[in-house]
Amino acid sequence: MKKPFILLACALASCNYDDGACYPRGQGGNGVGGGEIVPAGAEGFGDVPPDPQDATDPVPPECLDATDGPCVNKCLADYVEEAAKCGKIENETQRRACQDIAYLGYKSCGLNCTKKQNDCLDHCKDLCVQIWEGCTDACGKDHVCRQRCMRELQECTKECERKCK
Amino acid sequence: MTLPSKFFCLLWACGLVAAAAPGEAFEVSFGVSVGGIQVGTDPALAVSPFASLLWRTESGFLLEAHDMFSILPDDRSVGVHNRTSVTLGYAWDKGNVSVGPSLSFYSMPVCGVDYCRRVTGAAPGGHAQTDWYFAGPLGASVSANLAWYDGSSFMLLGSAAVTVTAGPILRLEI
Secondary structure, eight states, X not given: OOHHHHHHHXXXXXXXXXXXXXXXXXXXXXXXXXXXXXXXXXXXXXGSOOOOOOTXXXXXXXXXXXXXXXXXXXXXXXXXXXXXXXXXXXXXXXXXXXXXHHHHHHHHHHHHHHHHHHHHHHHHHHHHHHHHHHHHHHHTTOHHHHHHHHHHHHHHHHHHHHHTO | OOHHHHHHHXXXXXXXXXXXXXXXXXXXXXXXXXXXXXXXXXXXXXXXXXXXEEEEOTTSEEEEEEEEEEEEEXXXXXXXXXXXXXXXEEEETTEEEEEEEEEEEEEEEEEXXXXXXXXXXXXXXXXEEEEXXXXXXXXXXXXXXXXXXXXXXXXXXXXXXXXXXXXXXXXXXX
């Protein structure tokens, strides 16, 4: 695994990565104590009000991966900027309202990304299948040739998933 | 000069060096602190054994390597946090004080508002420490650390962390 070596290489600049799945709070909470303080993020995720998640929600900001793609990352960057502005509002009611609007904006932006990503994936995979059909037609009954077509189809779909992030 | 003579001569020379610098010494010290660590939005219990190797000169100058390993028990998993620091400072008979850079490696569950996730990373920082020996080799140690946690995880994004720990310490002169 290369990640530990990456850590050694970037130790002077500070680096980290997510190491496992995101899980809801309460399914493994922490204990109680005091001393070391690591805020949830200088950009203010700790101040963002918790919103209920449903099946159509985009990935919560704190659960995003760096590899989630430029579209979702742009949504996150906009959200972080808006949330930071909201954090400066002194009146609590107004601040929470502002944060709610920022979060709704993020959800809407994320949903658009998911839709675009799905459209892109559908289109790309259709093209892969068309190529595969052409390949198998050309192979005829050649079993080895058909296996090669199948491998190319698998590589093509992987490439789609990479490109459509 | 025969080999035994050379050997005793060497011992004598070392004795002279030691006699000339009675305050110069190597020390190892160790202890365990129990405290807390607040990561993300949740505080957590931390059990932190630590060890130090210290070299001090007659004039009081000291160079110290310090390592603290924190275990963070959690309902779901266990977090670990290891901090190594190299510090320069001043020592006297009953204590010492030193400051220097530190480097932490960690793998621990971090919670945001709604969700938690394990984050692994490295965090550079600065370390300050003072030890006070009030009963022979037994004393108390207080340390403070400021580190920067950043990287590709959105759970720990651009966060400065201040650590303050205190606990018993035992020193042995080598």
